[in-house]
Amino acid sequence: MALTGLFLIAFLVGHLLGNLQLITKTGEEGRRAFNEYAYFMGHNIFIKIMAYTTYISILAHACIGLYLAVQNKKARPKNYAYNKPGTNSSTASRNMAILGTIILVFICTHMANFWYKQKVAETVPLHVLHKEITEQQQNPMTGQVMEQKIGINYVLTTKGDYMPKSYKDPNSGQDVELMDIKDGTHLYDKKAEIQVGEGYRDLHTVVMNFFGQSEQGQPTNEYALWAVILYVVSMFVLMFHLWHGFASAFQSLGLNHRKYNGLIRFLGQAFSIVVPLAFAIIPVMIYLNR
Numbered sequence: 001m002a003l004t005g006l007f008l009i010a011f012l013v014g015h016l017l018g019n020l021q022l023i024t025k026t027g028e029e030g031r032r033a034f035n036e037y038a039y040f041m042g043h044n045i046f047i048k049i050m051a052y053t054t055y056i057s058i059l060a061h062a063c064i065g066l067y068l069a070v071q072n073k074k075a076r077p078k079n080y081a082y083n084k085p086g087t088n089s090s091t092a093s094r095n096m097a098i099l100g101t102i103i104l105v106f107i108c109t110h111m112a113n114f115w116y117k118q119k120v121a122e123t124v125p126l127h128v129l130h131k132e133i134t135e136q137q138q139n140p141m142t143g144q145v146m147e148q149k150i151g152i153n154y155v156l157t158t159k160g161d162y163m164p165k166s167y168k169d170p171n172s173g174q175d176v177e178l179m180d181i182k183d184g185t186h187l188y189d190k191k192a193e194i195q196v197g198e199g200y201r202d203l204h205t206v207v208m209n210f211f212g213q214s215e216q217g218q219p220t221n222e223y224a225l226w227a228v229i230l231y232v233v234s235m236f237v238l239m240f241h242l243w244h245g246f247a248s249a250f251q252s253l254g255l256n257h258r259k260y261n262g263l264i265r266f267l268g269q270a271f272s273i274v275v276p277l278a279f280a281i282i283p284v285m286i287y288l289n290r
């Protein structure tokens with residue numbers, strides 16, 4: 001319990017630092033930074049091992065926690081005649097199994113919305129940047145120089161450059177594809193049929209749209225407010241779960257000393273408030289900045 005709990009606490013810190021980029025960096029620079037980070041998280045071998053350790057830790061932590069809760073209940077099937085639980089235990093400590101189950105449900109819905117789309121279904125679109133360029137053309141009959149606007153879609157590649165993917169033909173108004181996309185991200189030159197690069201997936205836009213960022217004044221997720229409320233409430237639950245869990249993990253591992261107990265309790269309580277609060281601020285900020 002304690003070991004998996006402490007590992008998940010470390011996961012939360014890393015996950016928070018990565019996700020804070022969603023609100024600390026803006027515009028194309030922010031989108032790029034987050035998508036590069038998501039790509040790195042999915043391709044670095046060390047991070048991959050850590051990710052599998054996280055999944056196993058979540059499952060082990062939930063299973064052992066529920067098992068212990070059932071055992072405790074069995075050991076004391078009837079409430080004591082004189083039961084005043086508030087006198088020697090906190091509300092959080094008595095409801096760890098319920099709090100943990102709510103967090104598990106949150107993690108399942110959370111992973112279905114982001115992780116599953118990015119890693120399993122691979123439905124996250126490519127990171128594409130639309131640009132209008134003005135081209136000058138000389139009329140061969142009159143010699144007059146004319147300007148025309150061409151809309152070009154550039155795809156961000158893992159080499160860090162933007163490659164032209166398609167453009168709108170100003171004469172026919174039709175989209176002309178310059179690349180073939182294979183396996184979702186592999187970019188092939190349409191004429192030469194050779195691979196010219198790999199594109200990033202646009203997980204940033206998926207997250208932004210999920211929490212209600214609008215495109216051309218149109219809200220992209222009509223349930224965005226409910227999504228934000230779900231995240232804020234879940235982070236409140238996480239706060240209570242960590243409040244008790246942090247200190248109790250140190251105690252279970254025997255890492256307690258009379259001299260440092262006060263400090264450990266203070267750090268645990270500060271962590272329990274700061275980390276969930278920072279997580280909760282992310283969807284709220286995205287929603288308010290629509």
Ligand code: HEM
Nearest residue numbers: 019038041042051107110114115118119207279280282283
């Ligand atoms: C505002 C808060 C959060 C945002 C915006 C967010 C965003 C994301 C995104 C975009 C992914 C997919 C990353 C990828 O597949 O590369 C992800 C994965 C994940 N998230 Fe969150 N997350 C938030 C809070 C949380 C919290 C509080 C928890 C745990 C209690 C959590 C647990 C996870 C887990 C376990 C994964 C899978 C990690 C992996 O595959 O390495 N997330 N999150």
